[in-house]
Amino acid sequence: MTDQIFNWTRRGVLAAGVAMSLALSATAPVQAQTPPGVLIVGQIAEPKALDPAAVTAVNDFRILMNVYDGLVRYKSGTLEVEPALAESWEISEDGTEYTFSLREGVKFHDGTDFDAEAVKFNFDRMLKEDHPFHDTGPFPLAFFFSAVEEVTVVDPMTVTFKLNAPYAPFLSNLAYPTGLIVSPAAVEANGADFGRNPVGTGPFKFAEWRSNEAVVVEANPDYWDGASALQAVVFRPITDANTRTAEMLAGGIDVMVEVPPVALSEFEGEQFSVLEQAGPHVWFLILNAKEGPFADKKVRQAANYAVNKTALVEQVLEGTADVAAGPTPPAFAWAYNEALEPYPYDPEKAKALLAEAGAEGAELTFFVTEGGSGMLDPIAMGTAIQADLEAVGFDVKIETYEWNTFLGEVNPGLEGKADMAEMAWMTNDPDTLPYLALRTDAWPDKGGFNSGYYSNPEVDKLLEDARVATDQGERAKLYQEMQTIVQDDAPWVFVANWKQNAVTSDRVEGFELEPSFFLLLKDVVKN
Amino acid sequence: MGGYILKRLVSAIPVLFGITVIVFLIMAMIPGDPALAILGSYATPENVEKLNRDLGLDQPLVARYFIWLGNMLTGDFGRSFSLNRPVIDEVLDRFSATLILAGTSLVLCAIFGIAAGVVSAARQYGFADKAITFAVLLGISIPSFFLGMMMILLFAVRWKMLPVSGMYAIYGGGDLPDLLNHLIMPALALAVVATGVVARLSRSAMLEVLRQDFVRTARAKGVPEGRVVWGHALRAAMVTIIPVLGVQAGFVLSGAVYIEMVFQWPGVGRMLVDAILKRDILLVQGGVVFVAACYVLFNIAVDVAQSVLDPRIKT
Numbered sequence: 001m002t003d004q005i006f007n008w009t010r011r012g013v014l015a016a017g018v019a020m021s022l023a024l025s026a027t028a029p030v031q032a033q034t035p036p037g038v039l040i041v042g043q044i045a046e047p048k049a050l051d052p053a054a055v056t057a058v059n060d061f062r063i064l065m066n067v068y069d070g071l072v073r074y075k076s077g078t079l080e081v082e083p084a085l086a087e088s089w090e091i092s093e094d095g096t097e098y099t100f101s102l103r104e105g106v107k108f109h110d111g112t113d114f115d116a117e118a119v120k121f122n123f124d125r126m127l128k129e130d131h132p133f134h135d136t137g138p139f140p141l142a143f144f145f146s147a148v149e150e151v152t153v154v155d156p157m158t159v160t161f162k163l164n165a166p167y168a169p170f171l172s173n174l175a176y177p178t179g180l181i182v183s184p185a186a187v188e189a190n191g192a193d194f195g196r197n198p199v200g201t202g203p204f205k206f207a208e209w210r211s212n213e214a215v216v217v218e219a220n221p222d223y224w225d226g227a228s229a230l231q232a233v234v235f236r237p238i239t240d241a242n243t244r245t246a247e248m249l250a251g252g253i254d255v256m257v258e259v260p261p262v263a264l265s266e267f268e269g270e271q272f273s274v275l276e277q278a279g280p281h282v283w284f285l286i287l288n289a290k291e292g293p294f295a296d297k298k299v300r301q302a303a304n305y306a307v308n309k310t311a312l313v314e315q316v317l318e319g320t321a322d323v324a325a326g327p328t329p330p331a332f333a334w335a336y337n338e339a340l341e342p343y344p345y346d347p348e349k350a351k352a353l354l355a356e357a358g359a360e361g362a363e364l365t366f367f368v369t370e371g372g373s374g375m376l377d378p379i380a381m382g383t384a385i386q387a388d389l390e391a392v393g394f395d396v397k398i399e400t401y402e403w404n405t406f407l408g409e410v411n412p413g414l415e416g417k418a419d420m421a422e423m424a425w426m427t428n429d430p431d432t433l434p435y436l437a438l439r440t441d442a443w444p445d446k447g448g449f450n451s452g453y454y455s456n457p458e459v460d461k462l463l464e465d466a467r468v469a470t471d472q473g474e475r476a477k478l479y480q481e482m483q484t485i486v487q488d489d490a491p492w493v494f495v496a497n498w499k500q501n502a503v504t505s506d507r508v509e510g511f512e513l514e515p516s517f518f519l520l521l522k523d524v525v526k527n
Numbered sequence: 528m529g530g531y532i533l534k535r536l537v538s539a540i541p542v543l544f545g546i547t548v549i550v551f552l553i554m555a556m557i558p559g560d561p562a563l564a565i566l567g568s569y570a571t572p573e574n575v576e577k578l579n580r581d582l583g584l585d586q587p588l589v590a591r592y593f594i595w596l597g598n599m600l601t602g603d604f605g606r607s608f609s610l611n612r613p614v615i616d617e618v619l620d621r622f623s624a625t626l627i628l629a630g631t632s633l634v635l636c637a638i639f640g641i642a643a644g645v646v647s648a649a650r651q652y653g654f655a656d657k658a659i660t661f662a663v664l665l666g667i668s669i670p671s672f673f674l675g676m677m678m679i680l681l682f683a684v685r686w687k688m689l690p691v692s693g694m695y696a697i698y699g700g701g702d703l704p705d706l707l708n709h710l711i712m713p714a715l716a717l718a719v720v721a722t723g724v725v726a727r728l729s730r731s732a733m734l735e736v737l738r739q740d741f742v743r744t745a746r747a748k749g750v751p752e753g754r755v756v757w758g759h760a761l762r763a764a765m766v767t768i769i770p771v772l773g774v775q776a777g778f779v780l781s782g783a784v785y786i787e788m789v790f791q792w793p794g795v796g797r798m799l800v801d802a803i804l805k806r807d808i809l810l811v812q813g814g815v816v817f818v819a820a821c822y823v824l825f826n827i828a829v830d831v832a833q834s835v836l837d838p839r840i841k842t
Binding site: 034038045046048049051056138140141192193212213214234237240242247249250252402404406408409412436444447448 | 563
């Protein structure tokens with residue numbers, strides 16, 4: 001018995017080995033070229049879902065923006081809204097009622113009509129707990145529309161949003177992926193699986209999702225804004241940045257997003273183009289203004305003078321970011337204060353300020369994260385910052401945390417734990433970050449992100465006023481004033497604004513990056 | 528024999544139960560909750576609380592454990608929130624990819640490792656022995672992920688002979704040659720270290736056996752040397768080698784994590800890494816329990832195989 005089994009095993013092993021080596025030698029080692037008209041995009045991760053109301057990651061937004069439309073969208077190359085599925089809108093005097101006239105003749109990819117009922121369905125699904133399809137959530141970013149009290153269908157092509165108070169960022173929130181419009185019929189048909197069977201009105205319609213391999217979308221020939229010249233787009237998740245770079249070099253993908261700074265030099269040849277675009281991102285250090293050395297404004301300013309931001313963006317980040325001047329990224333061109341100059345690198349001035357404040361040799365605890373959304377190269381940046389601060393006489397101790405743990409430590413506030421922490425934000429409106437992270441009413445115990453306890457009544461008032469002003473020019477003035485005050489108060493060390501980058505092969509034409517960091521592929525050509 | 532297998536299976540139950548407790552507690556204890564991971568910058572306490580309620584994470588720990596365990600016993604592993612699909616679908620998809628990769632590596636390391644060990648032992652201190660010993664040392668010393676990256680640079684980027692990553696071609700693939708084409712590099716990279724270990728142990732096992740009386744007897748009887756080595760001696764040495772293969776199976780399964788990252792192989796190791804970073808509790812728990820169960824079963828299979836080979840091991 002044992003004898004037989006053993007003999008069989010040996011023969012089996014032998015046969016398997018021979019079969020294996022035959023098979024290995026038989027495979028044709030020729031790489032198929034990617035076909036023309038089909039754009040292969042190297043993504044950074046597998047998407048969670050293709051339901052715009054349910055996702056939060058930029059990685060997912062890159063697909064969604066090509067499958068769906070919103071009522072409004074960002075004008076190409078800017079962060080200003082323009083009509084999309086809504087042709088026009090009116091805002092009531094008091095800023096609490098937005099009435100949209102919808103585009104006629106638009107159809108979802110499943111053939112159903114886009115109309116006012118569809119708009120109402122979308123927002124009720126997200127916002128009303130008793131809506132029959134509210135359970136297709138959760139909808140983590142629904143609070144973008146928490147000001148919406150009621151959505152009313154006026155006639156098939158007119159819809160009104162009633163807000164509980166004036167809320168100026170409402171339109172740009174509608175342009176954000178959370179505001180993209182899905183097909184009600186498809187939600188009804190698929191329920192919780194809608195996220196894997198998405199139906200929108202966008203320039204591409206969903207074709208196929210092979211888990212961990214690819215999401216395929218095909219051109220929508222009837223697109224209201226002109227059909228794409230592409231036949232299809234394939235989004236491939238390649239989480240490892242080195243592997244993504246290798247795929248790009250080998251021709252396995254046509255477009256690669258989020259190129260690691262150290263890999264940029266690989267793409268200097270003629271067969272590649274490197275693109276970059278500054279976005280609504282700011283990388284900063286939260287300073288604990290409640291206790292310890294940073295309670296003194298002079299010490300906070302000293303830290304701003306002490307950090308060599310130019311060296312950080314040029315050497316650590318290899319030029320993939322610009323030096324930040326204040327709390328608002330320049331990508332919000334309309335609201336940005338052009339007069340702001342970044343704090344210059346001036347260690348002598350920093351030392352003088354420290355001496356003035358009597359804070360020489362102050363001990364600092366510095367929270368550093370290992371990674372995280374928009375955090376760029378946080379460990380290398382943290383140690384460079386530590387060296388700069390020690391050069392002017394601080395004594396800095398770094399504590400490093402994994403990203404989620406880090407958020408769990410920093411978001412509840414730095415009091416009793418640390419003097420400073422790294423942080424980065426990407427937002428869609430100049431209101432979001434200062435409103436959530438600089439107001440007195442945004443201290444952590446009140447549910448905000450002001451983890452450094454900055455407080456200036458003047459800034460509070462400017463931000464509250466800007467939120468209810470519906471005139472963009474007026475809002476811009478308020479934000480610009482806010483930036484001047486905040487820069488001088490220095491609740492943060494303003495470090496960098498990230499530039500999103502991408503590489504395309506020479507077979508790709510018409511590819512552009514947007515300041516919103518979205519990826520819009522309708523006008524791309526692949527030869 | 529049947530009784531023995533049954534006994535081993537029953538004894539595996541407490542192990543698996545312990546694993547469910549441990550993995551559940553670890554996921555409950557690590558800082559940072561899923562709502563935080565989903566909301567990121569927008570994780571206000573209010574938003575976190577609401578999302579945790581929507582995810583069913585607001586219930587007491589013990590209740591959550593028993594709900595999870597109860598559901599799992601009825602075959603319901605729950606739904607992954609980070610991938611928005613049933614955990615069991617995802618785990619089965621990913622585990623089969625890992626099995627293809629790790630299985631191929633295991634076969635490769637068994638064939639090449641045993642062959643190298645036997646040749647080495649039969650020609651002790653000869654040229655072949657020295658060459659093999661050197662190659663084995665080299666193989667054991669190179670980290671597999673580094674080897675993988677070098678292979679990509681040479682075979683995929685420079686010579687464009689093989690695809691860089693993935694399991695199937697994105698366009699016009701999906702058949703067996705396509706799979707093998709994608710499998711060559713990761714399977715080899717993963718097999719190298721394990722091959723070295725198997726070769727070393729096979730060599731020493733063979734040396735041990737070749738000194739024994741029955742080998743001398745066989746030679747004295749005039750049995751050809753090839754049959755003595757590959758027939759008589761190897762068979763006796765297999766009793767020592769097979770448990771090593773069992774250990775190596777565990778090794779290639781865990782080593783697959785790195786290789787799956789480098790080659791973007793859609794396997795269970797990469798899935799678990801992603802799931803842990805996203806605090807996808809149900810996916811981590813379901814994945815770990817599933818993999819652990821497979822590993823336990825595999826070890827039982829190895830023990831059974833050993834007792835078949837060597838009747839002295841009590842069943």
